[in-house]
Amino acid sequence: MLLSFAVFLLLLLLGMPVVFAIGIGGLVFFLTQPGLQLTMPVQLALAETQNFSLLAIPTFILASNLMNELGVTRRLLRFAHVVTGFMRGGLAQASVLLGFLMGGVSGSAIADATMQARLLGPEMVRRGYSRGFIAALQGFSGLLAVAIPPSIGLILYGSIGQVSIGQLFAGGIGVGVLLAAVYMLTVALLARSRGYLPETAPPTAKEVGAALREGFFAVLFPFLLLAALRFGVFVPSEVGAAAVVYALLVGLIYRELSLERVNRALAHSVRDVGMVALLIAMAAVLGYGMKWEMFPQQVSAFLLEAVQNPQVALLLILLALLVLGTVLDSTVMIILLTPILVPAAKALGIDLVYFGVLMVMTCAVGLLTPPVGLSMYSVCSVMGCGIGEYVREGWPFLAATLLVLLLVYLFPGVVLFLPRLLFGGGV
Template identity: 50%
Template sequence: MLLVTIAFILLMLMGMPVAFAIGISGVVFFLQHPELPITIPLQQTISTTQNFALLAIPLFIMAGNLMNASGITEKLLDLASVIAGRLKGGLAQMSLALSALMGGVSGSAIADAAMQSRMLGNEMISRGMSKGFTAGVLSFGAILTPIIPPGLGFIIYGTIGQVSIGRLFAAGFAPAFLLWIGLAATVSITANRRGYPAARTQHASPAEIFSALSGGIWALLFPVILLLGLRFGIFTPSEIGAFAVIYAVLIGIAAYRKLKIASFREALEGSLSDVGAVMFLIALSAIFSYGIVLERIPELISGAILNVTDSLYGVMMLIVLFILACGFFIDATVLIIMLTPIFLPLIKQLGGDPVHFGVVFVVAATIGNFTPPVGAAMYAVCSILKVRIGDYTRESLPLMFAVSLVTLILIFIPQTVLFLPNLLFNR
């Protein structure tokens, strides 16, 4: 696999799209082994896409795009203003609240970071916040989005690792809340030290609170309905994706009355592009994964880690550090696809809970979206706000520290992750 790894790294450095880099380097493995039928790469690519559980991915992507097209974002921004507008650094706090509220809608950290940069970024800067701080908050705040159901990272991890997606969805709420608290505390400290003003000067009136809650209630109910549907066996993960699409259409037409033919077509076109990118990546990664399994790479890596420590928490720490290092160069979705078959068996071998590990894994992998040199969310925010990467990196260090601290809590206190899924799913 050494030549395969070198080929993958070189292709990435050349700027080739990740999916092609994975697929081509996977084919290199078969060229090294002429005894293997050359038809296997094609068979693997096609058979991977036939997994029925993967049907949830395009359905949830479509549901998220339809909900965004329905005008729900503006309603959630009003609710975020009521929740956090009175705090120091109010717009920064509002952006974190909006990320938490948007988790059940978009499911994409990159999309959420880009959207909020256009909505709030220039206004934050005009109110005296530094460009680096603004970009850091808008970028790191988006870590909440894929952790709140229905995060695509959980769907991919659960499908590959044969882990209950319902339990993964339930496990995401408490970690997202902890991350929100950690980031909000960091923003509060910085805002008080620098004198960043609140976004609102007066408390919201009861009428304003009621209006904000009634406007955002449909988005808030979305992840709750998903969990209840899975908990009581009303839907399978794939079926609830179809329900999510219908739910989004009904909200856009009946509740907000903003989903018109033009916006519906735009949402479908965006979904087509998003689904194509994700599924193409999953399909071509099957070629790479076949070589990993055949060469017994999971066993080799597991043996190397166990030579360092056989403690479950120690192993999880090493895995998280490895994921963070890989995240500097590789997209989170790719990491989840490639590393789940390697590390999940090791965690099971040591008696770890797959749901607990899955949440920690997805959080660690998502961090790579916000770190140089290739963080996609980082580049999206910095390009929109015209912020230098150096300024962004320097101002984001306290936020990175807060996220790292919460990740440690998730590793060493498993019940912060497992309490809700154990409660809901009777375990």
């Protein structure tokens, strides 16, 4: 197994796409095990993609792309700007609120960050915001999509780790609300120090109501998901399909449904689903080697023997995830590490809903940090700014993110309050 990991890391260093590095690393394991047939990697890869619980992923991805194509984003932006435009740095505050609202539509941090940079970037430049600040703000605002249902990261963790996706969605909302509040406070402090002024007068109740009515169906989306899961109307694999129907109905209501837009949403979805499915298939090959060598059990035994305190063990795991996030994509980390860390967390007596939300959020921080932060490169490309400028402007948001992770680590109730209220307890 060590040889497989060595090959995987070597191929990564040589610049090979991570999905092929994972697959070749897994194949090396089978080549070094005479008792295993070489047809098994193909069987494992195909079998993993037929996992019924993973059916939620393509349907949620399609639903989110449909919502983005059918006028939802524009309506949510108008609502966000009406609510926050009277604050200092109004457009920046609207970006954070839009990130929170769009998290309930897209489920993807990279997609959210890129969309917001394209949508809000030019206007923010005209209003005097620096390109580095805009890139950092939009990148970190996109991180809210990792916590808010239907988060693809939480679906992956729940499907692979056999943890309730409904409870994970409920737990993510608490973290998303806290993270959005801390980001808005960060923006307020920066706006005051830099002299960013309010852009509109305080809205009247009538203006807020009109903007809310316009974006009502999009704002309602994540709450409908939770209600459907809580009351057993759908199982997770079915609720994604229901979300697709809901997105099409929203398009009809907004009178923006057209064959061209549906085709665009389908094209984006095929690309996104193909990427995730290939990662899952290749990870199944490498993951079989880990199970064969009883790697998850060894990690659990090591943590139980070396670190008696579950909270200390959890802190060490989170620190390791932060370091790994600087060199591995968050989706890859979730797919590879969930089968290893869930048994360890269970052995340590850590609630798996709490652990899952914290793990997925911690993995996602790497999307915004050098050297391989995909969201970072995406927003910098859209805004035309250098990585150095992004880093200089982004450190307050990184500090705010780490502060929220620390608060969630210290106070599990931030995650567990809603799952216990709605579902009667964690896992």
